[in-house]
Amino acid sequence: MDISTLQQRLRQFASDRDWQPYQTPKNLAMAMTVEAAELLEIFQWLTPEQSLSLSDDQRCHLGEELSDVLLYLVQIADHGGVDLEAALERKLAMNAIKHPPKKS
Amino acid sequence: MDISTLQQRLRQFASDRDWQPYQTPKNLAMAMTVEAAELLEIFQWLTPEQSLSLSDDQRCHLGEELSDVLLYLVQIADHGGVDLEAALERKLAMNAIKHPPKKS
Amino acid sequence: MDISTLQQRLRQFASDRDWQPYQTPKNLAMAMTVEAAELLEIFQWLTPEQSLSLSDDQRCHLGEELSDVLLYLVQIADHGGVDLEAALERKLAMNAIKHPPKKS
Amino acid sequence: MDISTLQQRLRQFASDRDWQPYQTPKNLAMAMTVEAAELLEIFQWLTPEQSLSLSDDQRCHLGEELSDVLLYLVQIADHGGVDLEAALERKLAMNAIKHPPKKS
Known part of the structure; x- marks a missing residue:
């Protein structure tokens, strides 16, 4: 599912x-x-x-909480007017500059 | 970019x-x-x-923080062994049951 | 109850x-x-x-959560070796310098 | 410094x-x-x-953050109408019931 489809689905749900x-x-x-x-x-x-090394129960619980965070995250982007994919690419580029890789 | 590509990219980055x-x-x-x-x-x-009604600066800042949360979120799913897309679909289905729509 | 008494009581409880x-x-x-x-x-x-304007139930709930935060807070100070009262006085002094009062 | 003195001082500061x-x-x-x-x-x-085993710098930083949390905590109690000391005593009593000690 892509982000804008999910955002539209959550707008409808709300x-x-x-x-x-x-x-x-x-x-x-x-x-x-x-x-x-x-x-x-x-x-x-x-x-x-x-x-x-989580148990199956813990992993299931973790999946629920990760989903809860993600669902609010895409709604914040939607209602705050942020293009999430563009912001993400920009951040990845910034992180690569901020943290240069170790040379061996 | 799909989630598993992003996860692999972040593993390499780390x-x-x-x-x-x-x-x-x-x-x-x-x-x-x-x-x-x-x-x-x-x-x-x-x-x-x-x-x-955020300013451009606030929206830019928001995009950075959303990205930071999302980057850690996909890494937690990766290192915790959670299939994020499956978990998300399960959560959406659970939410639809837990919160039935209002009848008009 | 003073802070060090509370910290000792929580150490015993643990x-x-x-x-x-x-x-x-x-x-x-x-x-x-x-x-x-x-x-x-x-x-x-x-x-x-x-x-x-919280209801009595909300105020009671708020009191419980405030207490939970406070109980962990004094334990962090204790186990982290921080003199909480001295740190608080220092912070109050720093805040007064950082945020000068408005002149009317 | 007692809690209500601190609360009054923070009200004046604000x-x-x-x-x-x-x-x-x-x-x-x-x-x-x-x-x-x-x-x-x-x-x-x-x-x-x-x-x-924190360094002196880390311990100093920790003291600042603990103070920041505590200052907001007492203000929430004040503006939310919670008697913090009474709530704390109630919570300590509840915790003792909820978590009985190991020794029989």
Whole structure:
């Protein structure tokens, strides 16, 4: 599914539930942060090593939280007027300049 | 760009910089939450209405923070063994059941 | 109750439950952020005005989340070797310099 | 310094800078979460062990971020109408019931 299709689908979903008044970038940013923290909670008492070998249940839970974050993320881009794919390419280019690779 | 291409590109990026030891889901989840909060910071003193009409500078900043969150998100999925597109479809189906549309 | 009494009480509480191995500043910082986001969740769909006139239930919920954040906060200070009262006084002095008052 | 003295001092500080319109619990909760994430950032690439032996610089930075979280926390309690000390005592009692000690 491409991003703009997903964004349109989420706009329709919100509209069918009369949620539009709540869909401001400010509120959506709060909701995305809440979901990011729910994802963080999965790992809070695990060692870094344990976080690399999740059980099936943990992996399923992780997939749900990742999806929740992603769904708010594309809605913030949509309602905030950001072209997400263009922003992503720009950021990847910036990161390559900011962090030059190690020479061996 | 599709998700698995992006994930492979980010693995190569990390490997070229000897960052692999840091790339645990636990650490990446922390980094994603930090970026989510940097995005939240854009909106903290704005009214909901102001958050709907961002300046070009604010929109550019928002695009950078959205990208930062997204880059960590796809890396968490990768290192955590989650099929992100499958998880997303499952979540959309669950949300449709959990929140039935309003009848008019 | 003063801060060091509270910190000692929380150390004892953790010790009585064999939680010491989990009480690293890294883990406690994750837990505090998770609790901060649970507090944030109370307000995510409220208008700023609504957030000023909470119901008794909301105020009770808010008190619980504030306490959760505070309990992790004093534990991070304790395990991270920070004198919280001294740090607070320093920060208040820094803020007064950074943000000079408006002249009328 | 006791909590209500600190709260009064922060109200005066905000008033001297015409910040009152921004001091809603919704906005303050966003600001507190942003500060919690800045604290989290200190630890994101550290091992749990490294987080237990901070350098003087790291400890100083940690003290600043802990203070920032605490300052917003007491303001949220103030503007949200929560008696923080009473809420804390209630929470400590609830935690003792929820998590009985290991020894029988």
